[in-house]
Amino acid sequence: MPIKYADIYPSEPLLNSDAMDRPSAAGLMSVRYFQAEPDQMPEEVFEEHHVLLNLNPKAHRVQNWRDGELRDFTFLVDEIVVTPAGMRSGWRWHEKSDVIVITLDPAKIEQFAQSELGMLLDPQQFRDLPQFSDPDLCAAGVILRDALETDDMSSAVMFEAMSRVFLVKLLQKYGKRRAEDVELSSRFTSRHYQRVLSFVQRRLDQTITVDQLAAEAGMSPSHFARVFKETLGSTPMQYVMAYRIEQAIKMMDDAERPLGDIALACGFADQAHFTRSFKQVVGQTPRAYRAAKPT
Structure with missing residues (x-):
């Protein structure tokens, strides 16, 4: 057996x-x-x-x-x-x-x-x-x-x-x-992913574009967007958004840290933008999510 x-x-x-x-x-x-x-x-x-x-x-x-x-x-x-x-x-x-x-x-x-x-x-x-x-x-x-x-x-x-x-x-x-x-293309390697991830981590509090990520991977924007989605199952911008939200959730463990500060640290234009994006991904607002977390 x-x-x-x-x-x-x-x-x-x-x-x-x-x-x-x-x-x-x-x-x-x-x-x-x-x-x-x-x-x-x-x-x-x-x-x-x-x-x-x-x-x-x-x-x-x-x-x-x-x-x-x-x-x-x-x-x-x-x-x-x-x-x-x-x-x-x-x-x-x-x-x-x-x-x-x-x-x-x-x-x-x-x-x-x-x-x-x-x-x-x-x-x-x-x-x-x-x-x-x-x-x-x-x-x-x-x-x-x-x-x-x-x-x-x-x-x-x-x-x-x-x-x-x-x-x-x-x-x-x-x-x-x-x-x-x-x-399908197999030219998006783990080393490409490491470079892209490192770029996102370094610039989490800033605007990130597909062109910037493609340049970091050494590819044209159109080719990069295609092989990224084929390999990872999401578009580059969907990945960046998911990563921003995930880092925001980690920062929210500090109950004293203002949501506006977390929004800016994770690259959102303002708290309203953060709230809209967070609710779209998580299904509830950051304030409601934080309130529901066990202490």
Whole structure:
């Protein structure tokens, strides 16, 4: 009977996205970060796909059994091993591990691929893809890990965005698509996202335009707007607005801080603009939201 990967890993994760209140992202994936001394995991059949990202800069020996066949190899930094749901898999590693393990619910990923990317995933998805090198996909995984670890990267907006970046990259580059599917751009990388995010963070209290974000990413405005929406599922300005509102909600934890001050700090023209935008996104005014929060 298939089990969950987390049930048998020989150490507790240093970081675990399941512990965070992020239902949309957690509904598609779980992110766990492990460092474990040399050990082994018995052969088991898992009910999830799991994607293992190697962060260890030291090349080291790893043995991986896949449906009874042994792979004995040297594991290099930025290499990824994907084990599909339903495959009997076991592991033994001979050096301390430094890995991110991302587990994916097959049914939900299939639905995401169809509704968001127009892709029909093959039932044998990932079975013929035991190992590959992808520094950019690993970089996206590191951003997800860091979102769990540090306060300034704990934003639900950022985690949701990077979850989408990771999934879109994985499925576009390695998923099997229908012959009639149109190839979506995969040129919006995790590094592009980092530059855009850093720009938004630095200029949160200022006007931000699509042209500015496109320039930061090194793209034309029209191309940037297209690949941003294809990858993250929202327009650049929708993302910026969601980020402004999220930061405002965090600032509202200080009950003594005036709403007008929060409005200006988050880049709204005035408190009236803040109130309109907040109500449109959250469903109630900032004053009502603050009053309803438990003290």
